[in-house]
Amino acid sequence: MQFKALTAAALLSLSSAACVPRPSELPAGSRFSLMALRSASPVHFATFSATKSSLFLNLPDQDATCDVEDPGYATFYLNEGGLYLYAASATPQQIYADRSGMGQGKLGYITGAQPPPRNAELDGWVVDEYGNLSLDGAGFLACPDSIQGxxxxxxxxxxxxxxxxxxxxxxxxxxxxxxxxxxxQYTS
Structure with a gap:
């Protein structure tokens, strides 16, 4: 009887070990795209796009000026807790979030010396052990019926x-x- 209990406990610990998250495989300094995960929804596996100082999913045309043909999705990188749109130019475009009562979670980006909106948060972006991006642990919302569908x-x-x-x-x-x-370079 005791042997069965020990065997069951050993199997349980082995199955639990399989559920332990693995470290993200995103190397420091990486450039990355973002993909939405929401099973059984119209946005599952949709890529993030940037245009008109905002971020979108399922955007048909982000109208960016690129070194080669626009890939149709935005590329990002992290730097000291800040999230940026990738551009080889010296004028960075930085992502912000406004979680104040007025902003209600507004996401956008600013360019170069442009000042951020009043309640904008620029830092606190992190990638967790699963490879998911968040702002100090806060996730994302996607809302339908925006520009270009x-x-x-x-x-x-x-x-x-x-x-x-x-x-x-x-x-x-x-x-x-x-x-x-x-x-x-994404439009503002």
């Missing part, structure tokens, strides 16, 4: 339907390393 992206600020949007979905933002990044 896309989904607008928001940081989860505890508001289920930010800015009057409806049918928003919580998503995970999985990082996908881009080994040969394309330098783009």
């Amino acid at each position: 896309s989904w607008s992206l928001w940081i989860d600020a505890g508001v289920e339907q930010p800015a009057g949007n409806s049918d928003c979905l919580g998503i995970s933002a999985r990082t996908v390393e881009v080994t040969d990044p394309i330098s783009c």
Whole structure:
């Protein structure tokens, strides 16, 4: 009887070990795209795009000026807790989030010397052990019926339907390393 209990305990510990998260395979200093994860939804596996100082999913045309043909998705990198759009130029485009009552989780980006909006958070972006990006642990929301039929992206600020949007979905933002990044300047 005791042998069966020990065997069961050993098997349980082995199966639990298989569930332990593995470290993210995103090397420091990497350039990456972001892919939405929300099973059985219209945005599952959609890539993040950038245009008009905002971020979107399922955007048909991000209208970026790139060194070569626009890949149709945005490329990002982290630097000292800040999240940036990748461009080879000296003018960085930095992602911000406004989780104040006014911003309700607004995501956007600023260019170069442009000052951030009043309640903008620029730092605190991290990639967890699963390869998911968050802002100090806060995930993302995607809301339908935005420009060109896309989904607008928001940081989860505890508001289920930010800015009057409806049918928003919580998503995970999985990082996908881009080994040969394309330098783009995104519209503001």
